[in-house]
Amino acid sequence: MRFSVVTIFPDIVHAYIGASIMKRAIAKGLLTVNVHDLRHYTSDRHRTVDDYPYGGGAGMVMKPEPFFSITRELWPDKGSRKIILMSPKGRKFNQDIAMELSGETRELVFFCGRYEAIDERVHTCLADDELSIGDYVLTGGELPSLVIIDAVTRLIPGALGDSRSAEYDSFSCGLLDFPHYTRPENFEGMAVPGVLLSGNHADIDRWRRKESLRITMLKRPDLFEGRKLSSDDENIIKEIKEDSE
Numbered sequence: 001m002r003f004s005v006v007t008i009f010p011d012i013v014h015a016y017i018g019a020s021i022m023k024r025a026i027a028k029g030l031l032t033v034n035v036h037d038l039r040h041y042t043s044d045r046h047r048t049v050d051d052y053p054y055g056g057g058a059g060m061v062m063k064p065e066p067f068f069s070i071t072r073e074l075w076p077d078k079g080s081r082k083i084i085l086m087s088p089k090g091r092k093f094n095q096d097i098a099m100e101l102s103g104e105t106r107e108l109v110f111f112c113g114r115y116e117a118i119d120e121r122v123h124t125c126l127a128d129d130e131l132s133i134g135d136y137v138l139t140g141g142e143l144p145s146l147v148i149i150d151a152v153t154r155l156i157p158g159a160l161g162d163s164r165s166a167e168y169d170s171f172s173c174g175l176l177d178f179p180h181y182t183r184p185e186n187f188e189g190m191a192v193p194g195v196l197l198s199g200n201h202a203d204i205d206r207w208r209r210k211e212s213l214r215i216t217m218l219k220r221p222d223l224f225e226g227r228k229l230s231s232d233d234e235n236i237i238k239e240i241k242e243d244s245e
């Protein structure tokens, strides 16, 4: 998988990719992340990347020229790149989009903005997609692009130490995770649920499924919307409701 990040703060991006699961995937040759300093693609003496907004108003706008210039220089072929503009106006990133991106054969190029906005012509003429990571205001697109690269990287087969943990993940199966315990069996009077010590794997699987359903009903009932439950799950949910009576 090939990623590029275009930013005026390359250090932020290097700091994370040099110290994470991504570092391992890069070492294994499964992943390439190139970081490009947008200022290198300016042409004035001051390496200007922003300017005042036409029409007035607060804040600065990122100029179009450096984005067009880097695109023409590094990704002239439209067919072999997908430019993703990080923007609060983008579609909201989720696990489905992570899976969609993990199947890409094109290089994924992330454009990160700072200041109030990026010139609209970058949105309309260069971006193939626009992504947000959620409804809160950050100072730029660098962290969002790292969030997305991180989520996509762990879907690359072989990138995780244990490939099993990916398939059992919450969200990829649509439910929240069940509770986990490790030693000691009794910690300051708080005991591990007996079923987990029973060695009966059918019982353990059912307990875990029940706890996943219980915690999802309690904390994220929205995750059930538009989901068809199996009759097994329906029965477990009945049981959960009876338990709480």
Ligand code: 9D3
Binding pocket: 086, 087, 088, 113, 114, 115, 116, 117, 131, 132, 133, 134, 135, 136, 137, 138, 139, 140, 141, 144
């Ligand atoms: C009132 C106008 N603001 C929009 C909410 C302007 C604005 C604020 C902050 C425009 C850009 C930014 C910087 N944020 C991003 O570049 C960004 C972002 C985010 O702030 N939240 C979630 N996802 C993303 S992706 C890029």
